[in-house]
Amino acid sequence: MVRVWLSRLPLLADALGRAHAPAHDQHSFAASITELIDARNRDEVWLALSVLTGRFPTESLVLKTARDSEFDPHALFAAVRSETTRESASWRVVVEREKTLVDVGDTSASTLATGIQRVVREVAKRWAAMDDVRFVGWTQQWQSLRDLEALELARVERGIARDGEEDPAHADVVVVPWQTSYILLEVSAEPPRSDRTRAMARFSGCHTTALCYDLIPVTSSETSSPGMTGVFAHYMAALKYFDRLSTISKATAVEYLGWREMLPAAGLIGPDIIPVLLPASVGESDDAAIAGARDRLIIGEVPLILVVGSHEPRKNHLAILQAAEILWREGHEFSLSFIGSRSWRGDEYHDRIRQLQDQGRPVESVTHAGDSLLWAAYRVARFTVFPSLNEGFGLPVAESLSVGTPVVTSNFGSTAEIAETGGALLVDPRDDDDLTAAMRTLLTDDDVLLRLQIEARSRPRTSWDDYAESLWRALQQG
Structure with a gap:
């Protein structure tokens, strides 16, 4: 030693x-x-x-x-x-005093492709072209920041998820930030990581910033996975020493501003909070992709209703299934496809899907769909449904509207914020009748559907390039 x-x-x-x-x-x-x-x-x-x-x-x-x-x-x-x-x-130790360290530890080693991972990858692959950025992960057991392995860095720079087995987290080079800049681009979901990050934010002399997605484990804890609220508390304890946070919507900024209002009771000021809205953008779909989506998802001539999002209570998928069954019993013809990964407390949802399928209802749950199928699915659907009970942003709403496909979504928070410029029917997601009525309208009223399609196609376009640049400016320059 x-x-x-x-x-x-x-x-x-x-x-x-x-x-x-x-x-x-x-x-x-x-x-x-x-x-x-x-x-x-x-x-x-x-x-x-x-x-x-x-x-x-x-x-x-x-x-x-x-x-x-x-x-x-x-x-x-x-x-x-x-x-x-x-x-x-x-381990070899280096002290970084010039470049901005961008923490992508979870995303660079994850098989998941949730909303957070997608945002991180879209931003990171654009920041990778900047000379003053150094991407870092964490050593095993979250002991210290380290340089990424070549394969991890390639995944981040190319903006793709991992295929195959996970790589071991070798710590060949530990990177100590000192009086430079540090950006946490994802949620720190591991208490040891958050605890060490808290000390770094307080004592390293760095300009510490983070991209924040929501406060759902606090404001809607009943919909979170078991133990997530306690884990999230460690993350928030670190953020209170950060200099600046950027949120993905104005609604999320309101949540974080409310949290910051409490910090003076602990003798702290808290970070600056700047909202930078995520873009409304999806990839292109050529004729072959559109045809493939139709073959995969469309049943005969009946319209497709699309639902995108992980299968967890907060997404309110049971309410959608309830509305769909009412509409099927009324005699309306349509198919219903859910595209999203499995998540916590999804057993009741999957059981209900099986029950409806046993009754001959045209409903399916697609848990493994590549981007090509997803982008095309948005385009072939008659409309999409996203009645989330709480959402930091609601990428599926923005993505659907970006290709001109109307959306039924929640009448509050970030989803209502996205819908301000048109293309959506807003509902109370806790009112099954309201949700059913909106879905019925878009199934039966072609005039309303056309009006919403025109509104959606007229919305201002934003891109991931614009977002990555705006986020960098907000975090680094204010």
């Missing part, structure tokens, strides 16, 4: 812009860091622990070490000695 500490000591001194006394053994090393570091300065303690151990300290460790140093000049060395592991001693 001593050899490792000695090799990292010049790196620490260089980051601080100070000379250090020569050291060749444990005793002289302890003396050197005692002279080099002002152990009462918590920022310097954070940096010293991160560089010398290769592991980012928690807030409590930084505070304890700084306080103990008031009475014990060797407290910092004791903390370095206890926190260095054989694993962390094998």
Whole structure:
């Protein structure tokens, strides 16, 4: 361990812009860091622990070490000695002081393609062309930031999800941010990661920013997965020390502004909050893709109603199935296709799908659909339905409207915000009759359908290129 500490000591001194006394053994090393570091300065303690151990300290460790140093000049060395592991001693450590570190740890190692992963990938592959960006992930057990593996970086830069087995998280290069910029581009869903990020935001001297998607685990906790509310609390505890947050809608900004209003009770000001709306954009569909979607999803000449979104209670899919059964019993002919991944607490939804299929109803749940099928599905559907109970943005609403396909969606929050410029029927998602009536209207009233199609096609167009540029400007420049 001593050899490792000695090799990292010049790196620490260089980051601080100070000379250090020569050291060749444990005793002289302890003396050197005692002279080099002002152990009462918590920022310097954070940096010293991160560089010398290769592991980012928690807030409590930084505070304890700084306080103990008031009475014990060797407290910092004791903390370095206890926190260095054989694993962390094998890593190469670098201090980043110039480039912006963009944290994509989950997305670069995930098989998921949910809304968050899609946003991260669309933004990251555009930022990858910028010279002043360095993408990072985390070591195993969320101990410290690290450079991405080549395959992970390629996935981020190409904006594609992983195929096949997951790669091991090798920590060849640990990256310590010091007085530079750090962007958390995804939700930190792991408490150890959030806890270390909190200390980094508080003590590293970095300009820390994040892209925030929603506050659903707080405002609609009954629809979240078990334990998510507690996990989310760790994430929010880190964000309170950040400098700036960008939200994906004005509605989400309202939620975060409400959260920030509470922070003065804890003696904190909280971050700036700037909404930057996600774009309304989907990929192109050629004739072959359209034909393939028709063959896959269309039954005879009956119209297709499309529902896009993961199968979880918040998406309100049971209400859609209830409305569909009422309409089928009234004699209306249509097929209903759900496209989205499986998620938590979806058993009742899947059971209901099977019951309706056993009764001969034309309904299906597609859990594995590539982008080509999804983009074409939006275009061949008569209309889409998205009556979510709470949504940070509602990409399926924006995507459907971007190709001119009308939407039935919720009359509040971000979905109502998206629908302001036309193309949608707004409903109370908690009122089954209201939802049924809107679906009935778009099935039977061609004049209303045409009016909404015209409105949707007249909406202003936005792109992921525009969004990535606007987000960078909001986070880095204000």
